[in-house]
Amino acid sequence: MTGRIVLGANQYGKAECRVVKVTRASTGSTDGGRHAIEDLNVTTQLRGDFEACHTAGDNSRVVATDTQKNTVYAFAREHGVGTPEDLLLRLTDHFVDGFEWVTGSELSAELFAWERIAVDGQGHDHSFVRSGRETRTTVVTRAGDETTVVSGLRDCTVLKSTGSEFHGFPRDRYTTLQETTDRIMATSVTATWRYTGTDHDYDALYAGIRDLLLSTFATVHSLALQQTVFEMGKAVLERYDEVAEVSLSCPNKHHFLVDLEPFGLDNPGEVFFAADRPYGLIQATVLREATP
Numbered sequence: 653m654t655g656r657i658v659l660g661a662n663q664y665g666k667a668e669c670r671v672v673k674v675t676r677a678s679t680g681s682t683d684g685g686r687h688a689i690e691d692l693n694v695t696t697q698l699r700g701d702f703e704a705c706h707t708a709g710d711n712s713r714v715v716a717t718d719t720q721k722n723t724v725y726a727f728a729r730e731h732g733v734g735t736p737e738d739l740l741l742r743l744t745d746h747f748v749d750g751f752e753w754v755t756g757s758e759l760s761a762e763l764f765a766w767e768r769i770a771v772d773g774q775g776h777d778h779s780f781v782r783s784g785r786e787t788r789t790t791v792v793t794r795a796g797d798e799t800t801v802v803s804g805l806r807d808c809t810v811l812k813s814t815g816s817e818f819h820g821f822p823r824d825r826y827t828t829l830q831e832t833t834d835r836i837m838a839t840s841v842t843a844t845w846r847y848t849g850t851d852h853d854y855d856a857l858y859a860g861i862r863d864l865l866l867s868t869f870a871t872v873h874s875l876a877l878q879q880t881v882f883e884m885g886k887a888v889l890e891r892y893d894e895v896a897e898v899s900l901s902c903p904n905k906h907h908f909l910v911d912l913e914p915f916g917l918d919n920p921g922e923v924f925f926a927a928d929r930p931y932g933l934i935q936a937t938v939l940r941e942a943t944p
């Protein structure tokens with residue numbers, strides 16, 4: 653084999669900068685005021701001309717990953733956090749517009765939600781419990797002049813104890829699954845949606861899209877998880893012009909009825925074994941026909 657060996661696609665940055673921002677009603681370490689907290693996991697990845705570093709160890713164009721991490725923390729102080737999308741858009745401008753050899757980036761964030769601990773029926777001023785809800789995600793990509801925001805959620809575990817059937821599938825010599833007109837359907841939704849443009853009220857859109865995904869899961873009478881997944885994506889596209897495309901990845905968390913006959917007991921759809929693996933994995937992208 654001959655031919656010069658060259659550097660292909662590359663990107664680099666600081667992964668998983670955990671940023672916890674306390675916003676105090678007044679300054680001081682034990683001010684007794686009402687606080688708010690924001691908790692993010694931010695990853696930076698810069699793209700551009702880093703050839704000399706890879707091939708000759710010339711770091712003159714390497715914005716150190718330590719500097720990238722510091723920038724994330726400094727921005728949280730200087731400009732506040734706000735929505736993860738807006739924070740990443742500001743950081744994208746800083747890195748791509750600020751260093752001429754940085755031509756693009758992929759910045760991502762996960763948002764962890766905290767709720768106030770209830771004390772005597774009131775949300776406490778400065779004590780919080782991590783809410784067991786899903787994790788909100790976002791990825792902001794700059795390539796040339798194009799900025800793309802893809803937001804979503806993961807680990808959103810849902811279950812419906814009826815309203816789900818599965819039958820009519822082909823049977824061959826390896827098929828043992830019984831047809832069912834009433835089963836438990838459970839999944840852990842991972843969804844991402846691509847926004848058109850970048851100027852949005854991201855918190856409001858996140859809340860609306862999340863609620864719509866959940867209410868669609870609840871209300872669609874399902875003949876297959878594939879159908880539920882499609883209906884969830886379709887509902888988002890029908891309601892939100894701001895969204896161009898929705899991708900969903902949903903494990904089918906199987907619940908098997910336990911045979912209690914050996915113990916002289918019947919089991920009319922009451923006691924299930926929740927299997928963790930293997931699981932069906934249903935994945936689909938839903939988009940408008942005209943979308944490029």
Ligand SMILES: O=c1[nH]c(=O)c2[nH]c(=O)[nH]c2[nH]1
Binds near residue numbers: 875877878904
């Ligand atoms: O909703 C389902 N879709 C499938 O493709 C499938 N396959 C299976 O064994 N159970 C199910 N359930």
